Amino acid sequence: MAWLETPSTAFEGGRCIAGGSLREVALATKPVVDRWASSISPPPILVFEDASSEVIELDWRGTLADFEARLNALNPVMTQAMPPIPVEEPPVVVDAPRGPGRPKLGVSAREVTLLPRHWEWLARQPGGASVALRKLVETARLASETKDRVRHCSAVTYKFMSTMAGHEPGFEEASRVLFAGDSVGFAARVASWPADVQAHLLKISTHAFAA
Template identity: 40%
Template sequence: MYYSPDLPCAAFVGSHLVASGPFAEVVHEVKRHHDENPNDMILIFDHKESRPIEVDLRGSMEDVYARLEQQKKPLPPKAKVKKPGRPKLGVVSKEVTLLPKHWEWLTQQRGGASVTLRRLVGEAMKAADPMAAQRSAQQSTYRLMTAVAGDMPNYEDAIRALFAAEEDEFVNIIADWPKGLREHIMQISAVVFDPSLAPSTEESDSK
């Protein structure tokens, strides 16, 4: 699987944070650490879902990056290369029937009709399930904690506070955990305790 060089992620050896930041930079630090400590088991996770990322660290740094680059999917022979400027959103074209006054209003909005429609649908989806972002952040944090913090003191109490969204208790429980681990956990769990921090649909569309 190909990962963007800018994908936010973090790497751990046990509960020790080795690196955090864009994927390309994290891989560089992971490779350096591996060369100096070949017996360490290093785990890399993406920030959003805390899913593990496997990287083949054999050979030189150039070898590692070359293999990652080879994981890009080539375009099909007859595929047309998209012109720059349009975000890669996986947009599907379908018919939308509106009254003239609706089209007039849409075209006057920032970004035009398509962007406005996507934003409105996204807001409606969020309103229908306002806690979806919070649950997603809870699951992501839980996956990370299970993988690298299972041996930490009061781990089970921390998990209970996480799913109860009790921020003060959660912060107090993990206060004595390693600094890098603690800071990363607080970063990926921020939406759990403040759902308003979830990125808006408009921000997601711009990425």
């Protein structure tokens, strides 16, 4: 995905300016920045990357045309700066060619070391040791993915909260119920915050409360 296609949201103080691709959000935010250019005390104008709640720093100088040209010039640089990380695949044991019978099912052989009582328990399971092991691994994998998703989403939500609502009443309590996974308590504690901040928080925190 190109840098300018990054899902983003911009805020003028507690008001949401725009949400969408970074290009759309940046171009919608530029006139707001210009409008406050001569003000002594402008509100904070921030652009957030939705997936991480990181603030995206942009150079707002010049006309709208200058700004857009600068964005377009930056795009390939930013895209090239984040190449995919190569992943070294583990060696796969290739079985001998199979004759007629049950399909291979895409499995690969590995050595597994267990205690005797583990092998005894596996041998009593329907389908035998291999089927039981696959079920156990799949269950553990799904549980781990859910925990990782909740943890990541909670951290992203807290990062946005800290930037946009650290001064709001009930911030500490909202933080506690967020990490406790209490969606009802979280919604109640942010209810007095600016409406657009609430809406964004409730959008990005969806998976923080997934059991």
